[in-house]
Amino acid sequence: xxxxxxxxxxxxxxxxxxxxxxxxxxxxxxxxxxxxxxxxxxxxxxxxxxxxxxxxxxxxxxxxxxxxxxxxxxxxxxxxxxxxxxxxxxxxxxxxxxxxxxxxxxxxxxxxxxxxxxxxxxxxxxxxxxxxxxxxxxxxxxxxxxxxxxxxxxxxxxxxxxxxxxxxxxxxxxxxxxxxxxxxxxxxxxxxxxxxxxxxxxxxxxxxxxxxxxxxxxxxxxxxxxxxxxxxxxxxxxxxxxxxxxxxxxxxxxxxxxxxxxxxxxxxxxxxxxxxxxxxxxxxxxxxxxxxxxxxxxxxxxxxx
Amino acid sequence: xxxxxxxxxxxxxxxxxxxxxxxxxxxxxxxxxxxxxxxxxxxxxxxxxxxxxxxxxxxxxxxxxxxxxxxxxxxxxxxxxxxxxxxxxxxxxxxxxxxxxxxxxxxxxxxxxxxxxxxxxxxxxxxxxxxxxxxxxxxxxxxxxxxxxxxxxxxxxxxxxxxxxxxxxxxxxxxxxxxxxxxxxxxxxxxxxxxxxxxxxxxxxxxxxxxxxxxxxxxxxxxxxxxxxxxxxxxxxxxxxxxxxxxxxxxxxxxxxxxxxxxxxxxxxxxxxxxxxxxxxxxxxxxxxxxxxxxxxxxxxxxxx
Numbered sequence: 001x002x003x004x005x006x007x008x009x010x011x012x013x014x015x016x017x018x019x020x021x022x023x024x025x026x027x028x029x030x031x032x033x034x035x036x037x038x039x040x041x042x043x044x045x046x047x048x049x050x051x052x053x054x055x056x057x058x059x060x061x062x063x064x065x066x067x068x069x070x071x072x073x074x075x076x077x078x079x080x081x082x083x084x085x086x087x088x089x090x091x092x093x094x095x096x097x098x099x100x101x102x103x104x105x106x107x108x109x110x111x112x113x114x115x116x117x118x119x120x121x122x123x124x125x126x127x128x129x130x131x132x133x134x135x136x137x138x139x140x141x142x143x144x145x146x147x148x149x150x151x152x153x154x155x156x157x158x159x160x161x162x163x164x165x166x167x168x169x170x171x172x173x174x175x176x177x178x179x180x181x182x183x184x185x186x187x188x189x190x191x192x193x194x195x196x197x198x199x200x201x202x203x204x205x206x207x208x209x210x211x212x213x214x215x216x217x218x219x220x221x222x223x224x225x226x227x228x229x230x231x232x233x234x235x236x237x238x239x240x241x242x243x244x245x246x247x248x249x250x251x252x253x254x255x256x257x258x259x260x261x262x263x264x265x266x267x268x269x270x271x272x273x274x275x276x277x278x279x280x281x282x283x284x285x286x287x288x289x290x291x292x293x294x295x296x297x298x299x300x301x302x303x304x305x
Numbered sequence: 306x307x308x309x310x311x312x313x314x315x316x317x318x319x320x321x322x323x324x325x326x327x328x329x330x331x332x333x334x335x336x337x338x339x340x341x342x343x344x345x346x347x348x349x350x351x352x353x354x355x356x357x358x359x360x361x362x363x364x365x366x367x368x369x370x371x372x373x374x375x376x377x378x379x380x381x382x383x384x385x386x387x388x389x390x391x392x393x394x395x396x397x398x399x400x401x402x403x404x405x406x407x408x409x410x411x412x413x414x415x416x417x418x419x420x421x422x423x424x425x426x427x428x429x430x431x432x433x434x435x436x437x438x439x440x441x442x443x444x445x446x447x448x449x450x451x452x453x454x455x456x457x458x459x460x461x462x463x464x465x466x467x468x469x470x471x472x473x474x475x476x477x478x479x480x481x482x483x484x485x486x487x488x489x490x491x492x493x494x495x496x497x498x499x500x501x502x503x504x505x506x507x508x509x510x511x512x513x514x515x516x517x518x519x520x521x522x523x524x525x526x527x528x529x530x531x532x533x534x535x536x537x538x539x540x541x542x543x544x545x546x547x548x549x550x551x552x553x554x555x556x557x558x559x560x561x562x563x564x565x566x567x568x569x570x571x572x573x574x575x576x577x578x579x580x581x582x583x584x585x586x587x588x589x590x591x592x593x594x595x596x597x598x599x600x601x602x603x604x605x606x607x608x609x610x
Binding site: 031032034035036037038040041042045088092095096097098111115116117118119120121123124125127128129131132135136138139142145146149150152153156157159160161162165166168169170172173183186189 | 336337339340341342343345346347350393397400401402403416420421422423424425426428429430432433434436437440441443444447450451454455457458461462464465466467470471473474475477478488491494
């Protein structure tokens with residue numbers, strides 16, 4: 001990728017990601033037919049998957065592939081799959097039995113539109129379909145199979161019961177626990193940072209990166225992820241609901257453990273700032289080639305939604 | 306496997322499956338710690354996974370591996386993973402937003418014990434962990450990687466949005482639709498038969514079976530699956546709740562579309578009988594070596610729970 005303008009490069013990435021998602025999950029017009037996704041299920045999956053997410057995770061997968069192996073052709077399906085996993089986690093998080101949210105990205109949440117049962121299945125469906133797509137794609141290139149499977153395995157670990165789901169679990173349980181920095185760091189690391197680190201490590205696996213490169217990317221991902229979550233919590237206190245596309249003040253209403261509630265808004269801002277700097281520092285071994293990741297961090301650190 | 310006594314052979318299989326499940330998902334004593342499954346999540350996953358299921362699907366995977374390649378060492382993890390997938394589908398099916406069941410295998414359902422949020426996560430966790438375990442295991446044997454990935458891919462398709470989840474979706478929607486044989490056959494094929502066929506096709510992939518063997522197994526799986534589901538519906542009408550470990554008469558109460566409700570109890574019994582016979586016929590190409598599959602069908606066709 002020769003284009004080093006961040007805005008246009010990210011626009012190009014997003015376009016490719018949307019195209020891949022559309023290709024993997026096209027509209028289904030029939031109620032049901034063997035070998036097709038049932039119409040209602042497909043609509044529910046597409047409703048949340050194509051709801052205008054920022055596509056941060058898939059973009060990271062493409063950008064690191066470009067950085068490490070100069071192309072991202074075999075990264076497109078894993079990138080799209082990662083977005084399916086991210087989307088399923090949001091659908092399930094919003095359910096009445098979990099966070100009970102009725103607004104997401106400015107639109108009614110999945111269960112509000114499709115009903116709880118179909119929303120549960122849409123989430124299950126996106127998670128399973130992510131693996132289905134990645135596995136099928138991997139089988140198309142037998143020569144690269146080992147690297148592909150390692151990449152899928154990275155994603156599975158990050159999304160799983162010692163990764164994102166572990167974070168969701170403790171997040172949910174923490175509403176009834178004494179707040180502590182230890183718990184909060186655990187939640188942010190696993191609920192948010194793990195799935196932001198997954199695309200970096202998946203790309204590293206696809207490109208056969210060195211251990212040094214891998215641990216630099218891991219450091220970057222962890223810092224970005226925790227800073228991102230602290231900012232999220234800050235936006236819930238100080239953000240604009242109209243810009244955010246979701247209600248603010250929800251964490252306080254639910255007495256949720258957050259960085260601002262634990263250490264105060266000012267200290268949370270400082271911690272976020274420190275982490276964004278550490279993320280940038282982690283990229284030093286890549287030199288100029290990490291320009292996109294650097295810009296991405298700059299961009300995210302100033303976000304208002 | 307030289308032991309051709311069905312009872313003792315299936316007891317041995319079940320023992321190996323339980324051991325593998327216990328190895329993959331041991332108890333976790335700590336509330337949370339990096340690299341570990343959180344204690345509460347682990348308990349919720351184990352509660353349903355180790356609730357004394359019949360282990361039909363994993364048994365089929367081991368038995369077909371023994372039949373086609375004379376061993377089942379590399380089939381144990383996929384077999385256990387398949388049981389995780391089956392279990393996750395039951396946990397989610399039982400949720401208030403789906404079938405709203407409070408009893409399963411004679412015990413309170415997952416969300417009754419752990420709460421809805423944790424039950425959703427336990428289900429998500431089991432689904433994702435199934436892939437995590439299979440992928441890790443596959444990477445241990447690079448020489449067999451292609452076959453392993455094909456097997457995992459079979460399972461993913463069967464469990465997914467054109468397989469089991471498609472069946473669950475139409476099952477849920479059908480409560481408000483005009484009953485028809487077409488819909489009902491679709492539901493039984495995908496909700497039940499697909500995940501019973503998955504272990505057969507996964508074992509075929511692991512052993513590099515011929516197309517002829519594969520389609521015979523597919524036929525057997527489809528017939529067993531639909532007959533199994535018809536029997537399930539019949540048991541809901543005529544079975545004993547104490548033996549079943551769950552309430553009877555629930556389908557009628559929910560006005561659920563079932564074979565007995567569509568064609569009557571007698572015709573449903575005949576269709577089931579015909580399918581059990583067709584399942585047995587499908588095995589003819591394997592001769593004596595299919596003795597376990599044959600016995601399994603005989604055994605299931607007479608079940609009271």
